[in-house]
Amino acid sequence: MNNPFMVRAIQLSVENVHSSNGGPFGAVIVRDGKIIAENVNRVTSTNDPTAHAEVLAIRQACTKLGVFELLDCELYTSCEPCPMCLGAIYWAHISHIYFANTAEDAAEIGFDDSFIYSELKLPHAQRRIPTRQMMREEALAAFRAWQEKPDQIAYLRCRFANCMSISISATTA
Amino acid sequence: MNNPFMVRAIQLSVENVHSSNGGPFGAVIVRDGKIIAENVNRVTSTNDPTAHAEVLAIRQACTKLGVFELLDCELYTSCEPCPMCLGAIYWAHISHIYFANTAEDAAEIGFDDSFIYSELKLPHAQRRIPTRQMMREEALAAFRAWQEKPDQIAYLRCRFANCMSISISATTA
Numbered sequence: 436m437n438n439p440f441m442v443r444a445i446q447l448s449v450e451n452v453h454s455s456n457g458g459p460f461g462a463v464i465v466r467d468g469k470i471i472a473e474n475v476n477r478v479t480s481t482n483d484p485t486a487h488a489e490v491l492a493i494r495q496a497c498t499k500l501g502v503f504e505l506l507d508c509e510l511y512t513s514c515e516p517c518p519m520c521l522g523a524i525y526w527a528h529i530s531h532i533y534f535a536n537t538a539e540d541a542a543e544i545g546f547d548d549s550f551i552y553s554e555l556k557l558p559h560a561q562r563r564i565p566t567r568q569m570m571r572e573e574a575l576a577a578f579r580a581w582q583e584k585p586d587q588i589a590y591l592r593c594r595f596a597n598c599m600s601i602s603i604s605a606t607t608a
Numbered sequence: 609m610n611n612p613f614m615v616r617a618i619q620l621s622v623e624n625v626h627s628s629n630g631g632p633f634g635a636v637i638v639r640d641g642k643i644i645a646e647n648v649n650r651v652t653s654t655n656d657p658t659a660h661a662e663v664l665a666i667r668q669a670c671t672k673l674g675v676f677e678l679l680d681c682e683l684y685t686s687c688e689p690c691p692m693c694l695g696a697i698y699w700a701h702i703s704h705i706y707f708a709n710t711a712e713d714a715a716e717i718g719f720d721d722s723f724i725y726s727e728l729k730l731p732h733a734q735r736r737i738p739t740r741q742m743m744r745e746e747a748l749a750a751f752r753a754w755q756e757k758p759d760q761i762a763y764l765r766c767r768f769a770n771c772m773s774i775s776i777s778a779t780t781a
Contacts, residue, residue: 441746442746444747445746448747448750449753452753459750459753461750478676479676482671482675482676483667483671483676484676484678484696484699484700485658485663485666485667485699490658494656494658497657498656501655503655503657505657514747515741518694518698518728519691519693519695519696520692520695521691521695521728522695522728523658525692525720525723525724525727526657526690529737530738531739532739533739533740534740535742535744535747536747536751537744540751541751544751547699550698551695552728555691555729556728556729564698564704566704566706566707568707569611569708570610570611570615571710571713573610573615573618574617574618574621575713577622577625577633577686577709578709578716581625584625
C-alpha cells in the first residue's frame, strides 16, 4: 500500500542521487495530515556531517513552527534513522516514525548506520573511538548551577522517562 | 589533573547556564593542540532540538576547515555525548572523545540522555515512539540508483566497519 508521505520521502531520496546534494535519503515531517517540512541528505554538498535528511527536516519544521519540540508531528523517512537522527527524533519528541529501507540496507551500499548502532551498545572501552572521562567533579558545577537556576526552561524534563511529568514551560524554583 | 581543553569546555557549560542559551553543556574541538571550534547548547534559544554543544562544534569545525570529516580532531565535552551527538561524532570520524559529566549525571538534573540510550537498544516494537516500516521495495530504488551512480562521493564508506577501506574521494565506477 502506498502512503503519500512515504512516496514523497522516497521521491526526494531518488532525486537526491541525481542532484548530488549527498546520500540517497529523503524525509518529510507531517502535521495534521500536511507536509510541513521536507529535506534530503546534504552532507557532502554543505560540509556538514550532521546534515542528514531527518535532522534537516526537524530543524526546518521547528523553525517554521517556532518551537523546539514537534509533539504532534510524524516523520516519514526513506531509510531507518541512524542513531544520530533517532536521537534528534527523541529530543524533538516526534510522535510517530515511519521508515522504508533498513539500517542493514544502508550498510549494504556502504553507509555506517548499522555499525554505529552496534558501537552505541558497547561500553566505552570497547568502542572504536577511544573515549575517556576526566574532571567530572569540576564539570558537575554547571549541573549544580543549572539546578539552582530560577528561570531554567524545562525543555528537557523527561517527557518520556518520567512520562507523566512536565510540560514545556519556564519553571520557577 | 586539569586539562586545558576540558577546562574550557566546562567554563562554556557554566557560562551557558547564566547566559540562558540553553542547557548546561559546552564542547570544544581540538586539532594540532589548538581549539578550532567551541560551542554550547542552544536548543531553547534557537528553537533547534539538534543544537547540542557537540553538534554545533562539529558543524563549526567542518565549516572552518571546509571538510565533512574531522579525522585528526579531538572532542572535549563537559558531558558524555547523548546518542544524537555520539552519532554525529562517528559520522564526523573524530579521533578521540573526552568527557566529564556522565549521561547518568545528566539524567539526575532532568535530561533524557540515559533514557534515549536505553531506547536505542530496544527493538522497534518496544520503543516509546511507535515505529513502523513500509514501502521498502519502492525505497530500495534510491539505493540501487546510488550504487549505479558514477560520481558518488564515498563519504560514507565504512571507515570503521570495513576499516582498511576507502579514503574520502570522488570514486568512479
